[in-house]
Amino acid sequence: MVMRSMRRTTIFLVGILGFTALPSVGQQAAAGNKVVQITGLVGVRTNASGNLTLENGSLQFASSGTKVSVPIHSVEDVITENDSQRVFRGTFGTLTMFAPYGGGRFLSLFRSKIDTLTIQYRDTDGGLHGAIFTMPLGKADRFKKDLVAQGARTSIPMQDDSGSSNSKPDAAKEKKP
């Protein structure tokens, strides 16, 4: 009886791992400027995924049915940081917490590293806004470089030789938990 339950749990966990491994591999290949807007853009719901681009002197976030544009000259600060997030997120991630024999806790150990891009900008009335985006590891620094090159300001200047997230100034680095 116990053996059968253990086998079932093992199959459950292996099934979940296999199910999620394939999309994550595909996601990295087709990443581009795919980002998740955590909060801040007016008219965009939280945790909305979409495309972040620099077009015609403005920062554009395009999600399903929504397109928000922020003029780059109004961006007052750009900061990049590192973080990590659960591989199994959302409703599915919550459901895994109810997996038997601590399976949910085990799955919590699977985490993916991400970059965080935080911007501060002013609207036409002078009101200060902030927006947070997460993107695949290594993309944020490049994006920040492009933003700064097109006129955005930053309180933490980029290092010229920074090709990866590891070469950021100490002030910008987020301490790992």
Next chain:
Amino acid sequence: MKHIPYSATLAFLLLSAHAAPARLHAQAAPPPAKKASAIQVLMIQSDEIKMPAEFQISIYENLIQQLEKQGGFQHVYREGDHNADGAADLVVLHSNVRGFKKGSEMARNVTTVSGKTSIDIHCQFTDRDGKSVLERDLNGKVQFFGGNLRATFDFAKKAAKLAHDNFAANSVS
């Protein structure tokens, strides 16, 4: 004749019983706060405590969202908004980070008891002239479920409720 001392004692007891809660109520009641039709939220300051920018931004944006959601203010202005200059009765919310502990979502999920993220913020409400009208220390935390940024949401809800209860025109005080 016998009834007079009895009635007097009863009257005295009733009077003292009535007076005691009233006195307690008078002690516990907060000073009447000025009602305001508009509130302006300033960017979160964390000069003494190092806090990642994403937390600062998240607190600021969540505060504005929660204040708008709670209602009671005709306008919720952001820092630097020129329209706030013309607002007649405006309160300004200054938030200063006094403590920050970044926990770990993974530790929370795995152990349940460790990995708590907590934020302690000193909130000061001032009038247009910068005179303080209310000061309070609030905290935000995430103990079990959710990412670290959820602590900012927890704080924002408490701060918005404090503002609503003390300054909103339609608050029940």
